[in-house]
Amino acid sequence: MARHALLTCLHISLFLFMRVSADGTQVESATAPGDFIIGGIFPLHEDVDRQNVTFEPHLLPCIRFKERRLVKLLGMINAIETVNRSPPLTDVNITLGYRILDSCSDVDTAVRAMADFMQSNCSSSAGVQPVTAVIGASHSETSIAMARQLTLKMIPQISYSSTAVILSDKNRYPAFMRTVPNDEHQTAAMASLLSDFGWNWVGIVTTDGNYGQSALDHFVSQASLKGICVAFKSVLPQSVTSQRIPTVIRHTAETILKNPKVQVIVSFAKPAHMTDLFLELHRRAGQRMELMKRVWVASDSWSTSDALKDNLALSDIGHVVGFTFKSDDLSSFNEYLSRLVAAGPKSVKNNPFVQEFYMSLNSSKGSRDSELMAEAAAKLKEHAYADTIFGVETAVSAIAQAVASICRNSDCKTPGAVKPWQVLKALRMKEFQLRGKTYKFDSKGDIDLGYNVIKWRSVRKGYIEVHNVVSEYHLHNNSFTNTGQHLYNLTHIVSKCSNSCMPGEFKKTAEGQHTCCYECINCTENYYSNDTDMDQCLSCDVHTEWSHQGSSSCNRKALLFFSWHDGFAIVLVAFSVLGIVLTLLVSALFLHQRETPVVKASGGPLSQVILFSLVISYISAMMFVGQPNSYQCKVRQVLFGISFTLCVSCILVKTLQILLAFQLNPELQLVLRRLYQPYVIVSICVSLQVATCIAWLVLKSPSNLTIRLPTTLLEYCHEGSYLAFGVMLGYIAVLALVCFICAFKGRKLPQHYNEAKFITFSMLLYLISWMLFVPVYVTTSGVYLPAVEMVVILISNYGDHPQTQTHGNPPGS
Incomplete structure (x- = not known):
């Protein structure tokens, strides 16, 4: 282990010697002494000048100094000075110092700065104290490069704004931590925001570094x-x-302008990139500024950039919705800035970066101290953004409390007594407090506080307020909470490849296209869609529902049957009721006059049986009306068949009585008298029909069925066995034919006895009506099929009414 550390230090020392001997200058740094030195890396300049790059290694000059980034450095210095005056460091009588370097937003420059830190950790013979921990860097690409080197000595590194997901991999970067969430959370928040507004067709602008990719x-x-x-x-x-x-x-500008349907663009680029892009869009749009207006969803890398707001008019670029890190109160830091400016440039001799800041102001404002101080105060406070300052303060507090926890049980005054890896262990294991709140790095080395959602707004002409917080994003449940301001004025913006499909339509995506690019197709019959942008139509329940083409809901199928409310049914029922009333009146009259010769001559008890059977037949006719059920279907045909058989059987007996009374052939008359047993004949005729109906009900009885039509349900009675149905009707027809033949033979009876004529007429009417019934019944379907049979039954019943009345005197009266 010692050999490995020695080789590492030798490699770094050789690298540093080559750098110094090649360039001849040391890297500028802001320093302050202390028992423990905290390193800092800040991108105080925007880039390095690469125009005069040679093969010889040397430091590249930094260009474009940024005041906003200086404020981050001052946030670290203020935080260190604050913890030095506060418990727990005062409790253990130690202080923190610092050595802060400029990365110039360049990875190579940051690596050279890391060489300085690592050299100090290898040997302190040159009077340079080793660093205990490093705060930085700002950009993820820089932090990744730094983390690879700091891991060699397990020096804790805490970044205040590097968000690349890869840095959460503790197998590769075990010494890296950060006070902000990683980009996995930010991208999830962006996707949720787009989804909430229904924006599903977006463009992306990013960089080719680790962070952007x-x-x-x-x-x-x-x-x-x-x-x-x-x-x-x-x-x-x-x-x-x-x-x-x-x-x-x-x-990029050309691509944006060629895609007018893309009204939302998500950007992970740097502020300078976005400034150049907006200016190029402005140039290309010319007088038609509406062409470049978009909703720009900004990552934390540029959402609060002053470089953009100072060079653009918000009315030209559209809307900017950005994500920033959670922050806290800045009042103590603003007081520090006021004290710093009041002390003047001479008070910061150990900080060349603040001196450079004053020099830039002096060149533009002259040498009058009052103007210089006022300008300095305004500049620094203008760029004092709470999110980045809070991240730096959190990192300093974590390190200070970790060091204090070690020093409570160790001798921290001896140089080198506390190793960086011990501080790293304490940072990962222990909680720390800041302004009354408790924080802790998770297993990935992150502190996930969530995000503030900001929306840029124009306060006055030429000034854009970028820290206009409109919502908060919570990591634990992936949700937003409005903070008084709203994003409602963005709801009218549409960023879709295809317009939303309305209810009644579904999305059809062509092969090879984006799923967001589709055409809207109407749902076919019996299918529906009840929401916008449905991928497929839903099926109606074909048993009970239906729908037109392009429907957004299903309709219930109407239930059809020969209803009591149908006009035709009302007429037929009225005739049935009338027939029952007439029959009952005649029956009552016959009962009242039952002892008179006239009633006895008309058939006596048999007439009452005929009247009773007609009443039952009328009732059976009314059972053809209404919603069919199993009982109704079985009873109505059987009831009609038996009742009408009883009626015709009685008429047959009366017909035989006529022939017996007026048959002149003595031999035939003798035979007829022997065979004439009225009730036996009626019983036998009815029994045969009853047997037929029983066999019908047992073997294949009628039942109620439903026919599913496209838009309706037709309920009807299925006769079960049409053979049995035909046998039943055919048997009645045979009896009626026998009656007709017998009555026809007795048509030449005396003038005062004309019953045979009426029987002939009744049976002929019956036979003709049922002969017509067969083809009509076979060719008719639908609601009015029961009405066909009902009409024929009524015709048959009314045709039999003359048989129930006395039309002449009996022979010999």
């Missing part, structure tokens, strides 16, 4: 789970000074 991959994955499609991806060079930047920016 990781964010792109995770966003695409999260978006696909929400049904969001990516119309295009534009990957910009990581370095803002790359020679490829102008070409890629032009291509």
Whole structure:
């Protein structure tokens, strides 16, 4: 283990010697002494000047100093000075110092700075104290490069804004921690935001570094789970000074303008990239500024950038909705800035970066101290953003309390007594407090506090407020909570490849296309869709429901049968009731006059039987009306068959009585008298029909069935066995034919006895009506099929009424 550490230090020392001898200059740093030195890496400059790159290794000059990034550095210094004056460090009588370097937003420069830190940890012979922990960096690409080196000595590294997911891999970066959530949470929040607004056709702008590629991959994955499609991806060079930047920016602007349906663009790019892109869009749009307006969903990398708001008009670019880290009160830090500015430039001799800041102000404002101080205060406080300052303060508090926990049981005054890995262990294992709240790094080394959602707004002409918090995003349940402000003015914006399919339609995606690009097809008959953008139509219950083409719901199938409310049914029932009333009146009259010769001559008791059978037949006719049921279907045909057989049998007996009374052939008359047993004949005739009906009911009885038509349900009685039905009707027809023949032979009776004529007429009417019934019944279907048989029954019944009346005197009267 010692040999490995020695080799590591030798390698770093050789690297540092080559760097110094090649360039001849040391890296500038802001320093302060202490018992433990905390390293800091901040991108105070926007890039390095690569125009004069040679084969000889040397430090590249940093360009474009940024005041906003200086405020982060001052946040670290203020936090260290604050914890030095507060428990728990005062309890163990130790202090923290710092050594802060500038990465110049360049990975190579940051690696050289790490060489300085690692050199100090290998040997303190040069009077440089070793670093106990490092705070930084800002960009994920830089943090990844730093983490690889710091892991060699297990020096704790805490970043305040690096969010790449890969840094949560503790197998690769065991010494890395951060005070912000990783991008997996941010991309999930972005996807949820897009889904809530129904934006499923978006573009992505990112960079080709580790941060940009990781964010792109995770966003695409999260978006696909929400049904969001990516119309295009534009990957910009990581370095803002790359020679490829102008070409890629032009291509990106062209792509955006060629996709007018993409009204929402998610960006993980750097502020400088977005500034160049907006300016290029502005140039291409010309006078038609509405062409470039979009909803820009900004990651934490540029959502609060002052570089953008100082160069753009919000009315030109549309809407900016961004994600920032959770923050806390900044009042103590603002007081520190006020004290710092009041002390003047001479008070920061150990901080070349603050001196550079004053120099930049002095060149533009002159040398008058009053103007210089006022400008400095305004600049610093303008860029004091709570989210980044809070992340730096959290990192300092965590380190301070971890060191204090070790020093309670150790001698921390002896140089080298506390190793960085011990501090790392304490950081990972212990909780720490900040402003009354308790925090702890999770198993991935992250502190997941959630996000603030901001929406840029124009406060006045030429000024954009970027820290306008409108919502909070909670990691534990993937939800948003409004904070008084609202995003409602974005609800009218549509960012879809295809318009939403309305209820009654479904989405049909062509093969090879995005799932968000589709055409809307009407649902076919008996299918429906009851929501927008359904992938397929739902089937109606074909047994009880139906729908038109393009329906959004199913209709209940109407139940059809020969209803009591049907006009035709009312008429037929009225005739049935009338027949029953007439029959009962005649029966009552016959009973009242039963002892008179006239009633006795008309048949006596047999007439009452005929009248009774007609009443039953009328009742059976009414059973053809109404919703069919199993009992009704079985009873109505059998009831009619037996009752009408009884009626015709009695008429047959009366016909035989006529022939017997007026038969002139003595021999035939003698035979007829022997055979004439009225009640036996009636019983035998009816018994045969009863046997037929019983066999019908037992073997294959009638039942109620339902025919499923496209839009209706037809309920009807199925006769079961049409053979049995035909035998029943045929048997009645045979009896009627015998009656007709016998009555026809007695048609020349005396003038005062004309019953045979009426029997002939009745039986002929019966035979004709039932002969017509057969073809009509066979060719008719639907609701009125029962009415056909009902009409024929009524005709038959009314045709038999003349038989129940006395039409002449008996012979010999």
